Amino acid sequence: MKLELGKIKIKDVQFGDVTKVEGNVLYVNAKEIETLVLEDERLISAKVELAKPGESVRIAPVKDVIEPRVKVSGNGGIFPGVISKVQEVGNGRTHALVGANVITCGKIVGFQEGIIDMSGPAAKYCPFCSTYNVCIVIEPAEGLDTHDYEAAGRLAGLKAAARIGEAGRNITPDEVMSYETKPLQEQIKQYPNLPKVGYIHMLQSQGLLHDTYYYGVDAKVMLPTVMYPTEMMDGAIVSGNCVAPCDKVTTFHHLNNPVVEELYKRHGKDLNFVGVILTNENVFLADKERSSDMVAKLAEYMGLDGVLITEEGYGNPDTDLMMNCKKVSQKGIKVVLITDEFPGRDGKSQSLADAVDEADALVSCGNGNVIINFPPMDRVIGTLDYVETMIGGYEGSLKPDGSIEAELQIIIASTIANGYNCLAARGY
Amino acid sequence: MVKEIERAGIPVVHMCTVVPISLTIGANRIVPAVGIPYPLGNPLLGEEGSFKIRMKLVKKALKALETEVDGQTVFE
Numbered sequence: 001m002k003l004e005l006g007k008i009k010i011k012d013v014q015f016g017d018v019t020k021v022e023g024n025v026l027y028v029n030a031k032e033i034e035t036l037v038l039e040d041e042r043l044i045s046a047k048v049e050l051a052k053p054g055e056s057v058r059i060a061p062v063k064d065v066i067e068p069r070v071k072v073s074g075n076g077g078i079f080p081g082v083i084s085k086v087q088e089v090g091n092g093r094t095h096a097l098v099g100a101n102v103i104t105c106g107k108i109v110g111f112q113e114g115i116i117d118m119s120g121p122a123a124k125y126c127p128f129c130s131t132y133n134v135c136i137v138i139e140p141a142e143g144l145d146t147h148d149y150e151a152a153g154r155l156a157g158l159k160a161a162a163r164i165g166e167a168g169r170n171i172t173p174d175e176v177m178s179y180e181t182k183p184l185q186e187q188i189k190q191y192p193n194l195p196k197v198g199y200i201h202m203l204q205s206q207g208l209l210h211d212t213y214y215y216g217v218d219a220k221v222m223l224p225t226v227m228y229p230t231e232m233m234d235g236a237i238v239s240g241n242c243v244a245p246c247d248k249v250t251t252f253h254h255l256n257n258p259v260v261e262e263l264y265k266r267h268g269k270d271l272n273f274v275g276v277i278l279t280n281e282n283v284f285l286a287d288k289e290r291s292s293d294m295v296a297k298l299a300e301y302m303g304l305d306g307v308l309i310t311e312e313g314y315g316n317p318d319t320d321l322m323m324n325c326k327k328v329s330q331k332g333i334k335v336v337l338i339t340d341e342f343p344g345r346d347g348k349s350q351s352l353a354d355a356v357d358e359a360d361a362l363v364s365c366g367n368g369n370v371i372i373n374f375p376p377m378d379r380v381i382g383t384l385d386y387v388e389t390m391i392g393g394y395e396g397s398l399k400p401d402g403s404i405e406a407e408l409q410i411i412i413a414s415t416i417a418n419g420y421n422c423l424a425a426r427g428y
Numbered sequence: 429m430v431k432e433i434e435r436a437g438i439p440v441v442h443m444c445t446v447v448p449i450s451l452t453i454g455a456n457r458i459v460p461a462v463g464i465p466y467p468l469g470n471p472l473l474g475e476e477g478s479f480k481i482r483m484k485l486v487k488k489a490l491k492a493l494e495t496e497v498d499g500q501t502v503f504e
Contacts, residue, residue: 206464207465208465283445283463283464283465284445284462284463284464285445285446285447285460285463288446316445316446316449316464318449319446319448319449322448323448350453353449353452354446354448354449354452355452
């Protein structure tokens, strides 16, 4: 499966009469997007606001971040099984508006949506402070069930991103990347002397607003499966979850998975990236055992020499992470884990809820419990009403002047457990 | 909490849904419960069904509390 990804670099966003890209500027017809979003009768209001790097803007509570993309050639359409009809994707050509994002925000769904600052000291923790953001502030119909509100908000963002992505269909990209993974046996033969490396991608699937969808299938009813990495780049996986903001894998991150990106960079050089094993993080022990058994079986079946594993969220998913680690290791396959840590505000507690002896190689993406200060911003997109009940916030977090004191985990993607963040450790 | 109460000399049964975490933190008597969203019941089975599950699990936990253990033990 081969995908050409055309990157159209967006260097500004403005309102316009027509949604289009011209001279690397994205113009958005706000009325068009609002009308599109309000086709869903579960939402009674939608307002488009723009947020640019360096502005004194705070966006909250953020539900999802989505890069606009369009399928130019090859099978299927963006977000198959959700926005486009169910059809295999990952082949052909796709255009992405790189540097632009759709961000859904507004009245809180659960309690696990986050904050994005576009400037100031808290901005540096979030990769989306440097992108041109088309924010859609949504409001649910009165009395709407929480799960329905989540679904309506999720679809609003995906629909808007697909519509805006269309603006890139006939634009000549600034850069075209090519990614290819062949069927397993051919792929192994292509680089017979390089170590066969796979990526075990754990999807949040705890239910109760913590869900992820693969071709429209709720990951909690899915059994582990194998996928081509390029399927992700066409939106085969979308986020539908309200997991802790700091390590929420937004739809943006599924489209731009940094582990996939890095593995492709080294594909054919010092490793052979043979594919992705997709699995879930369910709330029943039997599911955890079954899924991790199947992950290990698939890793063995594919003949892998080594794997990277990422998780989404923390707490009980740490058990899924450790079970995958242990069982894959027991097949004689080398394992490296990528995760983030929650050792408490004093840093003295165990960083992960679970651990096994086999977990002897781990990349940390940061400590989500660190307390940071957010100065007031001139403009708020969405609302700060829920800051104190959001994960990372606490009583007294929101000050009368609009400044905030909260744990780092309140910021979207600040410690995301796949490495698409801005934290790094330095040894002395 | 399990460890601190046991340190004070009082035996504890940890009724938990994710047994590996309980083992990692060092609980000695572990009774597996139903699942994270509903550890001691099952809303799909209604109040009566949940009561039966709860009664069974609590009896199992009391039995575990009376049982001498030699190291970490999971009461399946």
